[in-house]
Structures are given as structure tokens and as C-alpha cells.
Amino acid sequence: MIVVEGLSKRFGNTQVLTAIDAAFHKGRVNQIIGRSGSGKSVLAKCMVGLYQPEEGRVLYEGRSFHDMEEEERRQVRQRIGMLFQGSALFDSLTVLENVMFPLRMFGTMAKSEMQDRAHECLRLVRIQEKDGLFPAQISGGMQKRVGIARAIVLEPEYLFCDEPNSGLDPQTAIVIDDLIKELTESLGTTTVVITHDMNSVMETGEHILFIHQGRKWWEGDREALLHTDNKELIEFVFAGNLMRQVKEAMTRGR
Amino acid sequence: MGMIVHFGRYLNLLRETFSRPERWSIFWRRTVEEMDLLGVQSLGIVALLSAFMGAVITIQTKTNIDSPLIQAWVVGFATRQSVILEFSPTVISLILAGKVGSNIAAEIGSMRVKEQIDALDIMGVNSASYLILPKLAATTMINPFLVMISMFLGIFGGWLAGVQSGVISSEDFIMGIQTGFKPFHVTYALVKTVVFAFIITTVSAYQGYYTRGGTREVGISSTRAVVYSNVVILLANLVLTRVLLL
Numbered sequence: 001m002i003v004v005e006g007l008s009k010r011f012g013n014t015q016v017l018t019a020i021d022a023a024f025h026k027g028r029v030n031q032i033i034g035r036s037g038s039g040k041s042v043l044a045k046c047m048v049g050l051y052q053p054e055e056g057r058v059l060y061e062g063r064s065f066h067d068m069e070e071e072e073r074r075q076v077r078q079r080i081g082m083l084f085q086g087s088a089l090f091d092s093l094t095v096l097e098n099v100m101f102p103l104r105m106f107g108t109m110a111k112s113e114m115q116d117r118a119h120e121c122l123r124l125v126r127i128q129e130k131d132g133l134f135p136a137q138i139s140g141g142m143q144k145r146v147g148i149a150r151a152i153v154l155e156p157e158y159l160f161c162d163e164p165n166s167g168l169d170p171q172t173a174i175v176i177d178d179l180i181k182e183l184t185e186s187l188g189t190t191t192v193v194i195t196h197d198m199n200s201v202m203e204t205g206e207h208i209l210f211i212h213q214g215r216k217w218w219e220g221d222r223e224a225l226l227h228t229d230n231k232e233l234i235e236f237v238f239a240g241n242l243m244r245q246v247k248e249a250m251t252r253g254r
Numbered sequence: 255m256g257m258i259v260h261f262g263r264y265l266n267l268l269r270e271t272f273s274r275p276e277r278w279s280i281f282w283r284r285t286v287e288e289m290d291l292l293g294v295q296s297l298g299i300v301a302l303l304s305a306f307m308g309a310v311i312t313i314q315t316k317t318n319i320d321s322p323l324i325q326a327w328v329v330g331f332a333t334r335q336s337v338i339l340e341f342s343p344t345v346i347s348l349i350l351a352g353k354v355g356s357n358i359a360a361e362i363g364s365m366r367v368k369e370q371i372d373a374l375d376i377m378g379v380n381s382a383s384y385l386i387l388p389k390l391a392a393t394t395m396i397n398p399f400l401v402m403i404s405m406f407l408g409i410f411g412g413w414l415a416g417v418q419s420g421v422i423s424s425e426d427f428i429m430g431i432q433t434g435f436k437p438f439h440v441t442y443a444l445v446k447t448v449v450f451a452f453i454i455t456t457v458s459a460y461q462g463y464y465t466r467g468g469t470r471e472v473g474i475s476s477t478r479a480v481v482y483s484n485v486v487i488l489l490a491n492l493v494l495t496r497v498l499l500l
Contacts, residue, residue: 048376077378088373091364102377105276160376 001026002047002158002190007056009042016042017214020056026157026190029181029204033195034211035236040194041085043211044160047192048080049073060158078106081151081189085163087143089135089150095122096131099149106154121149125179141172145179152183159189165197177203198237201225210236264460270382271390271456284388285395292354292389293396299353300346300400301407304337307345308408309415311336316421329422330412330430335439337408342401343443344491347450350397351483355458358389359479362462363472371463386459390452397451398444405443442498449494450487457483 002024009017016039024030032040045051047058049065058065060076068076089098099118107114122128125145130138135146144164151159161180165173181204184191195201201208201222208225210218210233218233225237226246238246275281315332362385365371374381409431416422422430458479465475 045372050372050375074378077376080376082373082376084369084373086368088369090370104280105377105379 003059005057007053009053020216027188028206029184029191030207031193031205032209038211039214040211044194079157081156081159083147083151083161087147095146102154121153125149141168159191161193271386273380273383285391288389288392289396300404304404304407305411308411312412312416326426327430330427333412334431342404343446346404351454352480355454355479355483356476358458359462359476363465363475366465390455393451393455398447401447453486454483
């Protein structure tokens with residue numbers, strides 16, 4: 001479980017996050033949603049230690065991440081898997097080598113065992129036949145899947161996914177959503193997904209945090225989201241035609 | 255941002271760079287790869303420039319000191335001194351700052367904007383050490399060899415051009431390159447080369463590592479890497495010459 005307490009972050013004179021309190025649960029897909037520029041990616045980057053917050057704490061199983069010694073922090077980081085918005089695969093390594101990378105850096109296995117483990121992860125994300133190709137030779141959706149395989153290869157306890165569906169066609173986006181959901185259930189990870197894709201929220205969101213103007217504006221589950229009376233959240237969720245039609249159908253059905 | 259802040263960040267990056275590598279086997283393998291990319295692949299341009307510059311130095315020296323009071327072997331002597339003391343260590347390093355420095359800044363800068371450095375950090379890998387230390391080890395080890403090859407080819411180019419064009423006989427040129435030879439001058443040149451290799455790699459890596467933005471900013475970092483490396487090399491050249499030769 002990851003707990004965020006009173007987290008605030010500023011860049012120069014711009015206050016990006018203000019006093020965020022939240023809890024992200026184990027074995028569930030926790031989603032941080034909000035408009036572009038609302039601060040949701042900054043919140044995730046504070047949680048994984050890429051940014052140092054001005055105030056507040058991030059607790060991993062009750063231990064404050066930013067107060068840890070460097071070595072302990074590195075150990076926590078090795079239990080975190082992260083899928084980046086642009087996949088962040090290493091260009092000079094093949095798909096298999098990208099997935100093997102964390103094993104080579106931190107694993108104690110023999111090379112053949114590392115390859116077996118990497119192939120197993122590539123099978124999980126259903127892209128094992130592309131193992132010899134370089135990232136530039138595969139599509140954006142495939143790169144996302146390789147990114148997920150790399151993120152889970154060390155069997156992380158915490159999985160962060162930054163905009164996993166951005167730039168993908170709707171069908172591939174659903175495949176990625178399903179993968180994240182399956183992996184969360186099978187590995188029992190604490191999964192945090194940063195997204196503004198409402199399809200993804202409705203597909204996988206079990207615990208949803210709505211960030212607006214750098215503050216936690218709303219928290220709840222999918223069901224509560226559909227029946228919310230929070231004005232800003234309604235404007236965000238029902239901005240698209242499809243979601244407006246869902247809302248109208250729900251209203252008629254009442 | 256002030257110069258002091260940049261210098262502080264540069265020192266901080268150096269501190270992180272000199273951390274113990276996570277895996278020595280990976281470090282050595284990456285160092286050998288970098289030796290090939292940054293060193294061996296620069297051999298062609300170094301050889302070409304050295305041979306032609308040695309040739310030009312010989313011919314220009316002869317045309318500028320063509321006097322019955324100056325003995326013919328002085329052309330060989332002047333060529334050797336110019337090549338060993340200044341051309342090979344300094345000019346070749348300035349050229350490598352353009353080729354290697356821009357390569358380092360562009361590679362690391364691209365990794366920064368594509369979030370690959372963030373990925374390394376989140377995995378718990380010391381990204382500065384992983385990315386920069388093998389490059390630094392590679393350039394400080396291989397550049398002295400490049401410069402020694404440059405010295406040989408520079409003098410050889412001078413001999414060939416001098417003899418072929420008839421400005422000096424082979425015997426006079428060889429007497430010139432043997433006269434008053436001080437082995438310390440080679441040591442001085444190699445010390446400069448190692449310092450310049452350190453400057454090229456760390457200044458360029460700093461520019462790349464702290465790139466923010468997109469591809470345009472990667473280009474800017476790459477240009478800055480070359481300009482700042484050249485400026486720092488020129489300053490260091492003056493300081494080292496003052497300290498080692500006077």
C-alpha cells in the first residue's frame with residue numbers, strides 16, 4: 001500500500017500540487033485522473049522519487065520514501081515497475097534485452113534463466129515473437145507492451161503507468177487496459193495509473209482520484225463517479241459525446 | 255542560471271558519476287563499446303587531419319624560415335615540436351570535442367527527453383554512473399593512443415610532403431626530428447590529452463544530462479557541449495602549459 005500525506009510541490013513560483021492526501025491499495029488498479037496540466041503526472045513522479053516534494057510524505061508500507069537513506073530508497077525503487085508515457089525503451093537494445101535489463105542490473109540469475117524470465121514476461125504481454133527487434137522497428141502499442149514487460153520482470157510490488165493509452169488506437173488501448181488489470185490481479189501489485197482516458201477509467205478504474213488545479217478534488221470508485229454531483233468532475237468525465245450519451249441514458253433509466 | 259549554480263551541479267554530477275558501478279561486468283562491456291564508438295571510430299578523421307597538417311606544417315615552416323643562416327634540419331625539428339607539443343594533443347582534442355562531445359551530449363540528451371534516464375533512476379540504477387562513467391573511462395584510455403597515432407602520422411606526413419616536394423631531404427628531416435628531443439614533451443602531451451578527454455566527456459555529458467524539453471533542446475545542448483568543451487580546453491591548455499613547461 002502507498003499512502004500520500006499532505007504532499008505539495010512547487011516549480012519556481014508555480015504551485016503544482018497542494019496538500020494531497022491519498023491511499024493506493026494493494027491488488028487494485030488505482031487511477032489518478034484529471035485534465036492536462038492538473039498535476040497528476042507530477043504527483044506520480046513525486047511518488048516514485050523523481051521529484052522532491054516541498055511538503056508532505058509518501059509512505060511505502062508505512063516507511064517515508066523521502067526520509068529513507070539512499071540505499072534503502074534504491075531498494076524500494078527496485079520494487080517499483082513503471083510504464084512511461086513514451087515507453088522509455090532503450091533504443092540500442094532489442095526488445096528482449098530491454099526486458100532483461102533490470103535482471104542484468106539487479107538479478108542473480110544465470111543468463112539462460114534471465115532469458116527465460118524475459119520471454120515469460122513477453123508472453124504475458126503477448127509479444128514474444130518480436131523479441132529480436134529494436135524498439136524503432138515495432139509499433140507504439142507494441143512498445144507499450146514491451147514497457148509493461150520490462151516493468152514487471154522483477155515482479156514489482158508497485159506498478160506505475162503514466163498515460164498507458166496515449167497515442168494508441170481504441171482497440172490497442174483496451175488490450176493495454178486489460179493487461180494492466182490482469183497483471184494487477186495475478187501479481188497482486190499496488191497499481192497506479194495516470195490517465196485522462198475515460199474509456200480506461202470505466203474499464204479498469206477501481207479506486208479513482210480526481211486531481212483538479214493541483215488539489216485532490218474527488219475520490220471514489222467507478223459507480224460513484226457516474227453518479228457524482230461534483231461540478232468539475234462532471235465537466236471532466238462527461239466532456240466527450242460518448243460519456244454524455246451514457247449520462248443521458250442513465251438519467252432516462254432512473 | 256548563474257555560473258556558480260552550473261558549476262555546483264557539474265560537481266554534483268561528477269560525484270554521482272564516480273559512484274561504484276552496479277555491475278562491473280556491465281561497466282567493462284560498456285567501456286569497450288564506448289572505446290569503439292568514441293575512439294576507434296574517430297581514428298579515420300584523426301589520421302587524415304594529422305597527416306595533412308604535418309605536411310602543411312613542414313611546407314609552411316620551410317617557406318617561412320628559408321634563410322642561409324638556418325640549417326635545413328630545423329624544418330624537421332619545428333615540425334616535430336609543433337606536432338608533439340600542440341597539434342596532436344590540443345588541436346586533435348578540439349576536433350574530438352566537436353565529434354565526440356556532440357555525440358555524447360546528443361545521446362544523453364535524447365535519453366533524458368525520452369524519459370529513459372527517468373526509467374533508469376526508477377529502476378534504482380545510478381543513471382549518471384551507468385551512462386557517463388564508461389564514456390569517461392573509454393575516452394581517457396583511448397584518446398592518448400589516438401594522440402600518439404596522430405603524432406606519428408603528423409611527423410610522417412611532414413616527412414613525406416617535405417621529401418616529395420623537395421623542400422627538405424630525408425636525412426635533414428630525420429636529423430631534425432632527432433635533435434634536442436625531450437621525452438618529457440611526449441609525457442606533457444599525453445597528460446594534456448587525458449585532461450582534455452576528461453573535459454570533453456564530462457562537460458558534454460553535463461549538457462546532455464540536464465537537457466529539458468524536446469529535440470530542439472537536444473540540439474542546443476549538443477552545440478553548447480562543443481562550445482563549452484572548446485573554451486574549457488583552451489583555458490586548461492594555458493594552465494597546463496604554464497604548470498608543466500615553465
